[in-house]
Structure formats: C-alpha cells, structure tokens
Amino acid sequence: MRISIDTPDDFDFLECVNAHGWRSLLPFCWDTEPKVLERIEEFGDGNAALLTIRGSNGKLDVDAHGSAPEQDVVRRVKIMFQLDLDIARFYTYCAKQPALCHIPQLRQGRILRSPSLFEDAVKVIATTNTTWSRTKGMVARIVESFGTPLPGDAARRAFPRPDQIASVTLEEFSEKARLGYRNASVHRIATDIVEGRLDLESWRDSEITSQDLYKRLLSLPGIGPYAASCLMIYLGRYERVNVDSWARMMVGKELGRSVTDKEAHAFFEPYGEWKALVYHFYRWRESAPEF
DNA sequence: TTCCAGGGGTAGA
DNA sequence: TCTACCCATGGA
Numbered sequence: 001m002r003i004s005i006d007t008p009d010d011f012d013f014l015e016c017v018n019a020h021g022w023r024s025l026l027p028f029c030w031d032t033e034p035k036v037l038e039r040i041e042e043f044g045d046g047n048a049a050l051l052t053i054r055g056s057n058g059k060l061d062v063d064a065h066g067s068a069p070e071q072d073v074v075r076r077v078k079i080m081f082q083l084d085l086d087i088a089r090f091y092t093y094c095a096k097q098p099a100l101c102h103i104p105q106l107r108q109g110r111i112l113r114s115p116s117l118f119e120d121a122v123k124v125i126a127t128t129n130t131t132w133s134r135t136k137g138m139v140a141r142i143v144e145s146f147g148t149p150l151p152g153d154a155a156r157r158a159f160p161r162p163d164q165i166a167s168v169t170l171e172e173f174s175e176k177a178r179l180g181y182r183n184a185s186v187h188r189i190a191t192d193i194v195e196g197r198l199d200l201e202s203w204r205d206s207e208i209t210s211q212d213l214y215k216r217l218l219s220l221p222g223i224g225p226y227a228a229s230c231l232m233i234y235l236g237r238y239e240r241v242n243v244d245s246w247a248r249m250m251v252g253k254e255l256g257r258s259v260t261d262k263e264a265h266a267f268f269e270p271y272g273e274w275k276a277l278v279y280h281f282y283r284w285r286e287s288a289p290e291f
Numbered sequence: 292t293t294c295c296a297g298g299g300g301t302a303g304a
Numbered sequence: 305t306c307t308a309c310c311c312a313t314g315g316a
Contacts, residue, residue: 021297129298134313180312181299224299244297260306283297 003062003070005077010091012107013055016081019111020284024136025123026143027159028112039080041115042148042158043072050150053077066151076115085110085236090274100278108281113234117200119159121189124230125182125222138179142186145176165190185222203235210237225261229276238276241268246283 007013017023017037023030027040037053049066051073060081064073078084091104103109114120126138146164147157165173165187174183192198203216210232217228229242241247243264251267252259259267268275 124297125299127297129296129311130313131296131315133315134296138313178313180314181310182312185299222299226298230297242297246297262305 001064001068001070003064003073003077005060005062005074005083007055007059007081007083009058010087010104010107011081011083011110013060013081015106015108016110017112019108020280021132021135022112022114022123025139027147027157037112040147040150040156040158041068041073041076042161043068046148048148048150048156048158050156051077079115080113082110082113082236090238090277093274103281109277111234111280114159116159117203117231117235118162118189118193120231120234121200121220121223121227122186124227125185126179127230128182128222128224128227130180138177138182141177142179146173162190162193166194182222185220188221210239213237214240233276233280238274241265241276241279247279250283250286 014035017030022028023037029038030036031038035054039051039053040048041051042048045067047067049064049068051068052063052065054061060077062073062077064070087109090109094100094103114123122142123135123139126135126142130138142165143157143159144155146160146168148160148164150156150158168176170184170187173187177183177186179186189198189200193200198220203213208216213235214228214232214237217223217231218225220228223231225240226242226244229240232238232240233242241264243261247264248259248261251264254267255263268279271278
C-alpha cells in the first residue's frame, strides 16, 4: 500500500531527517542512498509493519508493507515529521537576522521525532550522560528485547509499547536493556503508564502552558532540566534551551571562563521564544556527533 | 586504573 | 538556588 502525504511548502525531508540523531535509533533505519527512512511500526493489532518513507516534491511517499491502517499511518507520519507544526513565525524571525537567515533558506526547523512521547522520553533518557554509540546500543537492546517483531523477519522489531516493558520485572528489564542507572527510570515510566498513573500522550495538548509542561516533564523519573528541554523541543516548545556539556563549553569559550547553567541560559536569552531551536540547529551545524 | 559521555537525584548549606 | 557527591556503563 502506498500513501502520499502532502507536506507544507516550508518542509524539507532531508533537513528534518538529519536534524538530529533520531534517524539512527531503532526502529528507525536511515539509508543514505537512496535516501529512504525505514521504520518498523506496530498498529495496536499485535502485528508490526515496515514503513518506507521517501521525500519528493511537496509530499512524502509512504509504502506500508504489512498490516497498517491508512489513517493511523498518516497520523503517525505527521507526528514524526512535525508536518502540522507552524514554523512561519520562526522563519520570519530568522530572516531578519544575518546569522540565522540560512535556516529558512535551508528549510530547517522541523526535527524528526517518534510517534509517541513515551518513545521520545525513553530515547532522551538513553542519551543522558553517555556517548552516542552507547545510546544506540541501549535503544537497540530495548527494541530487540521487547518490541513486536516484523512478520517473517523477527530480527526487526517495533519500539515496545509501555506494557511490553512493564510486563517484565525491573530485574529482567535491566538484564536485557542494560541501561545502567537509567533502567529503573524507564521501567517506572512504563509501569506508571500501564497502571494508569501517567498519560504521557495527553501532554501533547497545546492548551498546556510551556511552564506547566516543563514541570510535568521534570516530574518524570530520569528526566532533568536537559532531558525535559529536549522533549519540549520535540513538542514544538522552544522557550528553554537544552543546556548540555557542549553549550557550557561554547558559552564558556565566548566568555573566556567556565560558566554555570544559569549563565548558559542567560546567553541564549536574546533569542526569546525561539532560543532552543536556534541553539539546536547551531549545535548540529557546528558539532554533530557521528550518527 | 582513571577518565569521560548530548546528566539526574539527593542532601545539605 | 546552588554545590558536592554518587549513580551504571564500557571504550579510550
């Protein structure tokens, strides 16, 4: 089944896929040539399907191999590529500043994300205090140990649902996922969702203020200021910079001394409501890890 | 052996 | 609000 999904004029497939390392984390699989993004996705019926996604003029062509309801495929692809995100105001802002005017020219701004906040939260936790190669390993072990396999190819699996993680003990999860001290955080988030104490997907609601959303994200185990700010970006909220070791280093160089997180935040204050997006694309242009 | 990576949690000041 | 310390992991 092929589904064509119209994309906004200010959308660029490659810029979105390359906006950060998510394309290299299972169940995404990026093929540089011929520039195809694959993803194993489960649609709630216990069967996984392979999606292959290509960008072409004004649309995304999605081939679904396996059981995949069309409406659900469209909904999830729109989330992954942030197709409903209105970034016109961001482009207007960038166009006025010489240092940022390349952003609208390149049609940067949208960042590949996961169809669920649960998956993004787990992946962000797996990026904290570790190297990128280890992040890939952690995510791969979660997918390969707990995800629904693709029919006929058990080696390829979807990202596990919360109940697939919560169905095993913390000890078993830790043994298979090997996330170090992060094991308990991921297992508890999954368990809280399954037992009805947490409804992460409802946090996508635009009625929730950014301040409230940030507080909610911080309340999750394993999610601190850095991880919460990353997730805010994926949800289209850019008021908080995800200050990391690179940001501290970069601001420190500018100021000629070591800086506190507060000083790093203050450095990006002039970029107002867009500061996190400005930092994100600056950081990836200057120093993208090998992904 | 020690350090470090796209930090987080906690105690104590 | 800030600082110090500890928290697995595994490659360099």
